[in-house]
Amino acid sequence: MIQSEHSDNKQIIIELQDVKKTYGCDQAVMQALRGINLQIEKGDFIAIMGPSGSGKSTCLNILGCLDTPTEGNYIFNGIKVNELDHNQRAQLRRHYLGFVFQGYNLLSRTSALENVELPLIYRGVPVKERQMLASQALDAVGLKGWEKHTPGELSGGQEQRVAIARAIVTKPEVLMADEPTGNLDTVRSHEIMDLMVELNNKQGITIVMVTHEPDMAAYAKHTVHFLDGLVESDNRNGSKK
C-alpha cells in the first residue's frame, strides 16, 4: 500500500488538495472548510492553530479518516483516501494512523492496559505480545504501575497519557492529536508536549496537532494558521526548546 511518488528526501506523506467540507443542506449550509491545500512531510511535527470555528478540528478529523471531505482530494502516502470506502478507511486507520482526542475517548470501566491493547486486538496481535506492547507503551508515557486502573480512577493528565499510549502502541506513521492538552494544567501540558516531541524525534512519528495555545504550538516544527475554513499562513518555527 505504501508507495512513494516523491523520490527526493522530502517525502510528502499527507496532501490535501482544495478540500472542502460543508454541513447541513439547502438554506442552512455551514462551510467548515472552504478549500484547504496542505502538504505534510514525513517526520514533521505540525501544529494547526486558529480560532474556534476556523475548521481546524474538522480538518484533523478528515486527516485522521474519521470524517470524509465533501469536495477535494486527500492523498495519504500516495493513496487517494477520498476514493476509499468505509472499510478501506478503517484499514488505513488501523495500520497507519493514531488518534488522540481532546476528550480522551477511553472505554470506561476498562483498565488502562486493556484500553491500550484495543488497537492491537483489531490488528490481530496475539495476547501475550499484545500485553507486552501495551505495557511498554504505558511505560513510555510514564504510567508504569497504573495498568490496572480504569479511566475513572485516573487523573485527566493520566487519561490523556493512556490515550497517547493507545495511539502510539501500534507504531503509527502519523499521530493525530486534537487539543491533547486542552483539559490539562500547564505542568501536565508541558509534560505531554515533551512526550510528543520525544515521539517525533526518537520514533520518527509524524505528528499533526490541533491546538489554540501558542505555547503548545511552539513545540512543533511547523505551524499552520486556519481562519474561516482556509489556511491563512504556514510558518516554519524557529528551533525553540
Added chain:
Amino acid sequence: MLWETFILAVREIKRHVLRSLLTILGIVIGVASVIIMVTLGSGATVRVTDQIASMGSNLLMVGPGKRMGPGRDSTAPPFKIADAEAIARDISSIAAVAPSSSQSVTAVFGDENWSTTVTGTNNQYLQARNCSIQAGRKFSDSESHAGSAVCIIGETIRQKLFGDQDPVGKRMRLGKLSFLVIGLLEAKGQSSMGTDQDDIVLIPIRALQRRISGNTDVSMILVSVSDGASTEKVKEDIGSLMRERRHLSKNEEDNFNVMDMKEIANMLTGTTRVLTALLSAVAAVSLIVGGIGIMNIMLVSVTERTKEIGIRLAIGALEREVLMQFLVEAVVLSSSGGLFGIVLGLLACLGLKDILQVPFVFNPGIVITAFLFSAAVGVIFGYFPALKAARLDPIEALRHE
C-alpha cells in the same frame, strides 16, 4: 478469532453487570412464565383425563327418565333388580353390571357421626367404578342375596368415624340400623367434578331396599363394557332391550336414558383444553411483554454505546468486527437468559406440582419456542441498532453523547 470475540464479549458483559442483568431479566421472565403456564395447563389436562379414567372409562349409566340430572321425568317407571339381571344375561360384551340406589343417612360409630350417602349395590359395582378393597373383603353371595346388614366403607368414612382404629369387624349404625363393616376401599381422592369419591358406604342392594328405602326401585344401573368392545353397540343393545322390557311401542320415546362416560370425559377435557389455550394466551402476552423489555434495554444500551462504537471504529475496528462483537454479546446474553429462564420455569413447575396437585408434564416444544423467541428478540434488537451505529462515520458516532 471467534473465540477471542467470545472472550471479549463475556468481559464486556461482566463490565456492565446491571445492564446485562436487566437484559437477561426480560428473557428470564418471558421464558419462565411461558414454561410455567403451558406446563401447568397440560398437567391439568392430564390430571382430568386420569381422573375420568379412574371413574371407569368404559362405564355406561342407565337410568329412568329421558335424561339424568335435574328436571328428570319423575313419572317414568323405575328400574328393578330384574332389569339389571336381564342386561347381564342378554347383552354380550359386558364386564360388569351393577344396579344401584342411594340414600342419605347419618353414619354413627361410638361418639362420632357423619352425614353420608349409602349406596346399595353388588360386588360388580367395584369393578364398574374401578374401586378396589384395601382391607377386609367384598360381599359374599349369601349376603348379597339375603340383603344382610354388612357394609364396605370408603377412606373418608374411616377417618371421620374410626380415626386410628381398624374398622373391619366393627359394627356401625346407618340410620337406625346396625351394620357390620366387612371391607375398606382404596382411597380415590376427589373426582374431577370436585366430589369426594371416598365419602361412600356400600351395602348389598337388597339390604338398602328392605331395611332403609323400603321399596324395590333401582335408581341407576351401572354397566361396564368389556375392553375392546364397542360402547356404541352395547349402548344400542341396552336401549332396545329396555324398550322391550318397558313395553314401549315404536312411536313412543325412550322413558330411560343410557349415558356414556366418554361423553362426560369429552366434555371435561374440552373444558380443560379451553383453559390451557387461555393460559397459553396469557403466557404469550407475558412473552411479548418480556420481549419488549429486552428490546428496550437493548435499544437503550446500544444508543448509549454508540460512542463506544465510535471509539472502536476510530482506532481501527472494521464495521464487521464491531458488529460481530455486538452480535456475540447479544447471543451470549440472550441464551444465558433463556437457559436461566428454562431452569427457573421448570423448577417453579416442580415446586407448584404438589401445591396445585397437577402432574408435571414436560413439553419440549414450548421450551424451545419460548427460548428461540426471546433469543431472537435479544439478538435482533442488539444487532440492528449496532449495525446502524457501525455504519456511521466514526466522528458521527463519537459525537454521540
